[in-house]
Amino acid sequence: MRIRYALTASAATAAAAALGLAAAVPAQAAEYSSALKIKGVQYDAPGRDSNKCSGGNTKNEYLTIKNYSKTATVNLKGYKVKDAAGNTFTFKNSHTLQPGDYASLRGGRGTDSDAKNVVYRQNCNFIWNNDKDTIYLYKPSGSRADVHAYTKKANDRDGNGYITYHG
Template identity: 90%
Template structure:
């Protein structure tokens, strides 16, 4: 007599969590849980780094976030961007992305514009490291929407300070 055992997905998930293996899943596995994804990052602003609010180049350091949905419009209000050191920016204003639309989140000070697809951090300090960093994008409820790590040597072969993640 053969005994057939069926293990449900819920039981497997509970067992993995109980063993502490849930954190073993690569961070990039979570990236497809949202229509919004990190399209790319200009982590090293062209020129000599200067975080002066007047005449500095922090506005040339930016993160591009794109709505990859074919049908859903997404409001960025409440979404949060963070780096490995804990520096963060939360979209506090309504900024709507239509399907296929994108926004550049720039450093420095400026006027946010839906029409210009730009938002400013209103902070003149750089957020992304020039050698390596991890970029996190969180939904308003705190769930991770996308995450990418980079190193200059491994991910920026042409050395221009820009990395593309999702085309």
């Protein structure tokens, strides 16, 4: 007769920590309990980078945030997007996402539109690095909703400057 011992997740974590076996988990490996997640990022705007407010291409650099809930409507007001260098954008206005809906947060200046699913940062500087960066999405409470690190070489196999995360 074989006796099997079950080790609960909390006991396994405690045992690993006690033995010093806890390893650093890559930022993108963690899953957070949030309906809103980063669907994808156009981190490298097509064409030659120009952050001029008139005629530049910062509006072509964008982050897509999607409501993955099947039932909950979520308001983006108070959510924050941040990069590894600490550049931060806070959604100051109401922008409601129905289940399955998305919004593109674009660089540059423009008029926000629920109908067109677009919010502008009202800043003509690029936020995402073209070689590597980390994208953080925070809930209004300050807790993390989602995070993804990328490198051009490892994550953008076709080299088009766009990376998809949660399908």
